[in-house]
Amino acid sequence: MRPTPGLVYLSHSSHRILLPLVLVWAATYVTDLRGFILPRWLVLCAYVLAIPIAIVVSDTWTSYNNKRDAVSRGAILPKLVGYRWPFGLDTILSLRASFTTRYLGNAVFDWADQYGYMFRFRVPGETRVFTAEPEHIKRILATDFSNYEKGPNFRLQMQTLLGTGVFNSDGDMWKFHRSMTRPFFSKDRISHFDIFDRHASDVIDKIRSRMREGYPIDWQDLASRFTLDSATEFLFGRDVQSLSAPLPYPSTAPIANHLSGNSVAMAFSKAFLDAQVTSAGRARVLFPWPLLEIFHDRVAKPMEIIDKFIDPILKDALEKKTASNIKVEKSGELEISDEDTLLSHLVNLTDDPQILKDETLNILLAGRDTTALTLTCAIYQLAEHPDILRRLREEILNKVGSARRPTYDDIRDMKYLRAFINEVLRLYPAVPFNVRFTINPTEWPSQEGEPPTYIPANTRCLYSVFVMHRRKDLWGPDSLEFDPDRFIDERLHKYLTPNPFIFLPFNGGPRICLGQQFAYNETSFMLIRLLQRFSSIALMQDSHPESLPPAGWARSKGSNGKDRVWLRSHLTMFANGGVWVKMDEAQNIEQV
Missing domain, CATH: 1.10.630.10 (Cytochrome P450)
Known part of the structure; x- marks a missing residue:
């Protein structure tokens, strides 16, 4: 019988959950040995806040390292979507609303107006990268294919339905x-x-x-x-x-x-x-x-x-x-x-x-x-x-x-x-939105005249052909109109022929x-x-x-x-x- 996703997750991530709690227990134990009896409310608060604080510390350390690595490569990190709530809760709520009550990808189109078609955004537990740039998607799917994978998170998500089939596996x-x-x-x-x-x-x-x-x-x-x-x-x-x-x-x-x-x-x-x-x-x-x-x-x-x-x-x-x-x-x-x-x-x-x-x-x-x-x-x-x-x-x-x-x-x-x-x-x-995870750190090209963009290892990279297929700068001012002739007339040679990766x-x-x-x-x-x-x-x-x-x-x-x-x-x-x-x-x- 296959273990539940929760048991699989705990077996791989128990250290992230248990370590903060163990540290609180150890601190409490040491203070007790020294004769300092902490109030129960304080101990309870410490246990409740241990994991959120650990996440903040881990994120801060990861962010510092990523910035340092980017500078060492002469690169920059993608622009970060602004957020107001802790852990980017408002960001993910905007995404969920976009998927359920607004036009598909509405939040992404809004962010693209502010940050361009490549940016990063904060959600609880991680910072993700989004792109609808043909050159980036080409790297993910083709020219740097070996550096990207579906990743263990996606495989666990789809394991019950797809097992280890071709759409839910990596490598060999x-x-x-x-x-x-x-x-x-x-x-x-x-x-x-x-x-x-x-x-x-x-x-x-x-x-x-x-x-x-x-x-x-x-x-x-x-x-x-x-x-x-x-x-x-x-x-x-x-x-x-x-x-x-x-x-x-x-x-x-x-x-x-x-x-x-x-x-x-x-x-x-x-x-x-x-x-x-x-x-x-x-x-x-x-x-x-x-x-x-x-x-x-x-x-x-x-x-x-x-x-x-x-x-x-x-x-x-x-x-x-x-x-x-x-x-x-x-x-x-x-x-x-x-x-x-x-x-x-x-x-x-x-x-x-x-x-x-x-x-x-x-x-x-x-x-x-x-x-x-x-x-x-x-x-x-x-x-x-x-x-x-x-x-x-x-x-x-x-x-x-x-x-x-x-x-x-x-x-x-x-x-x-x-x-x-x-x-x-x-x-x-x-498939309007898709995902890959980086295996090793890499760099993506930026706009002309700007330093390359640094993408850390194990980064969730979301890419969207749905958004890319509707970009006016890639398909012309009528990109949102339904017109089959664009695959026959001069627009074919103007847009698609020079850059075939805009149609995927x-x-x-x-x-x-x-x-x-x-x-x-x-x-x-x-x-x-x-x-x-x-x-x-x-x-x-x-x-x-x-x-x-x-x-x-x-x-x-x-x-x-x-x-x-x-x-x-x-x-x-x-x-x-x-x-x-x-x-x-x-x-x-x-x-x-």
Whole structure:
């Protein structure tokens, strides 16, 4: 049985907690021996204040050393965001409010106006560095890759959900997991399109049925089911059949109901979401979160539901391998057939069920949530821009027709579709904020004419492609506007071509997303199939008031003031309350 996060934290950090208390006890003991009996209230105050004082002393000493080291290198420390409350409590409260009630990253955009796109800020227990500078992110992800890691804090945060999988490991363990999955993503596979087509047909049937009832659909819910069913079939050879469950109705509908029907599918989907939300939320408490989970692991309960689905599949796959007398091979020696699932590929590389579970869950997270967000925001923008919808649909009909299944060549040749998806990925990258920890001290370039910026060892470095993708100095004065043509016209050569690291929806460097092409294909396929059957889309957020952004939303600096969807983030971005739309069926659809 895996120890709780709290016990793991205490085993690694007990000296930080116990040492101040031991010092108070020792001081009290010595005074007692000398005949000085301290008042109980004073002893109690000493115990209560011991840890906060130790934190202040440690922080002061660390700050002094960092300043000294920076000076010795001829460098400077990043600008510090001002704070008024002890330990930067007001800073983290501003960040939490930004994530929950304001436009995504609102506090960061405000601070960037004052301090630039690289600064440090104080939170209880540490000083963190933030950057949205392309050169810094390039160093983190590529040119100085070996000096950055996910780090033990992040790994503990995600351990229950992702284990030691590729997104939650460093060093040799990361290389091992990466080498296992890379061959499976190294070529396009016809079977992928077979999977997409089956589930896209289910999506279209669901939409047509709901439109006949006269009620809007939550497209985010439907896109998430499409990518969940596609991802689980891709991974395991069988899907959770979430598309077979009834769709929700908007809250204003007279027959609004709770989801029912396929309880196994919806339980899996809900558990997977709960596990992500809880894992992400661990990093947003005001003190070390593991201390809240000493006696229980808050992610363990949803994981029980996930395990009930995955464990029998893993057991069956390993038993089939044993019965076939297949020996573990090195990944480089394997031939992968078009009929293989990722799991059938992985069982040829390892017999360890925990490694298999960790890796499949990591890929499930990447393959389901990221593409679901891209499809969600794609339909949102098509509803907001009928002219873009008409132009995109015209390209689809001219290239594929109104009924034929698209091929790889079709998708590759559709330039406007690719530009449209890129623009969605620019404004709505699935992972808006990410983190790495420095291993050794390093220096980042500053503005021209200024000394380099010193980044100490073991510093939590937050970087945001969401913020970087919206910078006017990097993308032009219209950076907050949705315009796919920026990936086709002269703006492409003016901004992106000279500096490709300003566009990183799939990260970059050695950890670049292995499933990048898979995501493009899945998104393209679903959009083509959808626009073959539906000629217009209308946003209906008023039908479900819970989906409307809060007051003051449009005044946020990261927004163009026109946003009608409430973007939030756990591990990935999502639309709070959903994206509710109505669609009109196209006429004169060909018969194939």
